[in-house]
Amino acid sequence: MSGATIPTPRSARKPKGEGHERRAEILAAAERIFVEHGYEGATIRKIADEVGLSSTALYMHFADKSEMLHEICRGTFENLIEGHRNLLSEDQPPEVRLRRMVEAYIQFGFEHPNAYRLTYLTRPIEAQEGAQSVAQETGHELFRAFAAVVEEAVTAGRIQGDPQAVAQSIWAAGHGLVSLRITKPYFEWADRDTLTRTLLDALFAGLLKS
Incomplete structure (x- = not known):
């Protein structure tokens, strides 16, 4: 690649x-x-x-390029939030909805690498304050929706562990896969669907209660 x-x-x-x-x-x-x-x-x-x-x-x-960057970041978060809303409305067990949310997050990153890079991997000093504001307004909403499903799965006895730690760990794993593939395009990566499935199979095998 x-x-x-x-x-x-x-x-x-x-x-x-x-x-x-x-x-x-x-x-x-x-x-x-x-x-x-x-x-x-x-x-x-x-x-x-x-x-x-x-x-x-x-x-x-x-007004300036900082405003453009903030708008790109906001648009990224809003697209992800809209996708999560659709998944949250599905009549599925919480662990199924949770996995689908992570899959959608990873897929978005793969399909929109520039927007993802600017939103999650770029924090120039000139735009730092505004970017943090965008994250507080929409990025936190995105994560809270995800964390709420983790809490639901733990409360229902479907997933084990501390809800906050579980939510952060799953997000970190998904982010790591996307960011590595974006920033290291020369690496001989496996097919992206295979990578996503393998990562999530391993994660959920360790988290799901038998």
Whole structure:
């Protein structure tokens, strides 16, 4: 698997008035450039050029690149939260819902490596305060929903251990798999579905009560 970045064609300059669509284009470009050049190396000019805007026009959508990063992080958490809500509504035993939540989290990371990297693996000093604010508002909500299912499974006698430690350990395992695969693309990884299944089989075999 190659770690090389495939260049993306720049958009021609487009007319004004595209609203949310234009903001989405800017965020997609910022996401690519933050990963390719690093947050510190990314500039408003580079992002504006990527979407065919002048820097002045880009400032009509975002105050600065810090705001763009915060919006990317917020969007990542909100997408994960929405996926969790769908799983929480299923009529399944808590340990089944728990495993499906972890699988969905890992799958999201594999399918959106740039957004995941920026949300979980990047904490530039310039954006630290805002990124922490985003995590407090939406990231904590995401983890609380997950931890509540762990608590339910422990209370029902389906999983053994301290609920807080179990929740943190499962999340750490999923995060470790995603972050390693994102940051070490040159390693000869097994198929991602096989990796996910093997990791979770081992985790739940140790946690489930017989």
